Amino acid sequence: MAGGGAGRLIAHPAQRRTLVVLSIAQALGGVANGVALGVGSLLVAQVTGREELAGLAATLLVLGGAALAVPLARLAVRSGRRVALTTGALLALGGTVLLAVGGTLGAAWMVLPGFLVLGGATAINLQSRFAATDLSSPSRRGRDLALVVWMTTIGVIVGPNLIAPGDALGTALGLPHLVGAYVISGSALAVTALVLWTALRPDPLLLARQGLPPREGAHPRLRVREHPRAVAAIVAVAGAHATMVGVMALTPVHLEHAGHGLAAIGFTMSAHTAGMYALSPVFGWLTDRLGGRVAVLVGVGLLALSVAANLALPPAAAPVGLALLGLGWSAATVAGSALVAGAVETDLRPALQGRSDLVLGLAGAAAGAAAGPVLGLVGYAGLNLAMLPIIAAIAVAAVLATGARGAGGVQRLAGASR
Template identity: 80%
Template sequence: MTAAGAPHPSQRRTLVVLSAVQALGGVANGVALGVGSLLVAQVTGREELAGLAATLLTLGGAGLALPLARLAHRRGRRIALTAGALLALVGTVLLAVGGALGSPWIVLPGFLLLGGAMAVNLQSRFAATDLSQPSRRGRDLALVVWMTTIGVIVGPNLIAPGDALGTALGLPHLVGAYVISGAATALMAAVLWLLLRPDPLLESRADAPAAVGPAAQLRLRDHPRAVAAVVAVAAAHATMVGVMALTPVHLEHAGHALALIGFTMSAHTAGMYALSPVFGWLTDRVGPRATTLLGAAILLSSVVANLLLGPDLAPVGLALLGLGWSAATVAGSTIVAGAVVPALRPALQGRSDLVMGLAGAAAGAAAGPLLGLAGYGGLNLAMLPVIATVAVAAVLATRRPGDGAGDDAPSSGRPAARTGRRVP
């Protein structure tokens, strides 16, 4: 049993293992997102379908969110996260085979299964909080998110070398990148299975086994602040996916080569993860409302940059897009992580990832037709009401129950000790 207020002795090891997993998952997802829209356009012969790559990837991650959360509730994080990584590995095999055969009927299901890597990355951020002290919850979550930076910067820049490797192996254009993605996913599964011991979720229940109940008892209407936090995260994710998904196609239309496309996606994914520890610190110190509103403001600045700057400066707008996503996601996820009792957390977290994934999938699906009808500028303008939703939901998610006042206090747990209300 851990002494009150003391860090759990297994937390450091848990954070190290989850950080390694995030880096490997970042490579897999970075390659997939960087070249996915181009691969779909290549195998289907229809550029208007290019957004299906991001759509199916996020839809696959969303579809796996609840099953993996239920599995975590029953068997723990290690088994659930390993299962997600193995499904993603099958997805990379389908992508390589389907790309080699030029078959969209094999490639498209591959993106769905590769969503397992996205589901693992998303649920790993919650696993990082299983053993956290309330006053460090935002920073622990953000540390694991930050480690994805390594993979997502390296991943897109492996597109061109991977393509060269594939060509040397006799594979068609773009397919070789998924050989690299598959190797990273296999390593991710091995690290989870062998090293995520003790299981953080099961360990968190050791001090209060009586508190563990069936995940089905969760009723979202009992947790309005958590619901608002889920909406804020989902709206930020929809903004990010909607703009990001078609940026490679926009740049290709402008005559740019794979090198600039890869650099632009690296700038974007670096923005998503590189400053997450800063946003975690802000969440713990100045509160989730201010941090999420900051994220909404940065998302707005991304739209402005994409409208005013030419394709040569696309990395600027895409980096800002990633930064805004990071601030909103870290702050909103921290609220979700502490909004309910431990027994209900996997269920709430799974539903949060489901809504987040569905919002991203819808935005990715809409991005292709929007690009065709209104161009890249019109696609960015369409994100303005979604960004407004981020800001409104952030305010609702941080209101104190019963008094109508904004709750922008740090998530240290100290207000709960004075008022009896639980502040995540």
């Protein structure tokens, strides 16, 4: 049926095209993020002359993505996904310009805000997974969302491998060391904006609204407190992200202290990244077949196994614990995002999704910032143990987000949209 709303039983005919366009944009955006983040810490250290500030690159990217999540969601409410996603890509492109110019001039005052603005790439990557569900049927929501998440894998793999060619290109153009990477990143974002603007037609969100009964006011206002299941779903997603970031961010430091070199650290982080994205379609299928509650609880179990592995195994086996950490994040994030996508009526979803991405970004930034002091006080084992209360909170949130109707599968999940 062509109409929008939670009651759609089959996917809209435009859904296939929407998924193709979003998948291409997600892959390109992942490349841009992979290149930018891969040299971000080095660029900050280069322009500031202080290695202890290198971590600001990742922190500012996360905060920038969180800060832009709600404004871009509001833009989607007013003008649709195409305008919102393209705007985010263009903002991120502006960030790469600031980084390239600031890196060339050695101006930290331009480089640091550049990472904040580049957070637009993170914001559109997050919003794209929700855009994939605008025209989904309830029985396909998890898989459609997971497909777009999975496409990030391409960027994660390809992006870092373009750093060296980008640096060589920059040198050929007369740019300083590291700056050429942002020429590659900016080019990927320019193509992303072009793809979204020209090809994301018809707009999935505007199409999903067709046939909905009129509401009072031009744009309905979301009152989150009136949707406790939505709040619980947001808590589940943010908790999974905080757990992942908190452990992942300090694992390289732990391995270095244990005497492992860059090769071992790189392999461990590759195993983690593979866990985050490679099996996301499996968790999307699990969400659709068994329901969001079950899939989130699978993620909880995997996160708990990760903690157990990190506690019980020697540092040489860190890839096992970090792969489990990525898998747990993937299951909880895919299923939790599907719950967020279906927690409210169609015309309220973008606003809720923006709030979810804001909380996710802030939770990740807070966990990353706190992980260092926690590691210094209680060590790597204590850092992992500190995640157990968060993991328990994710399990409670999964139950609250689904309630009695959400345990039995996708039909009940669809019924949770109020």
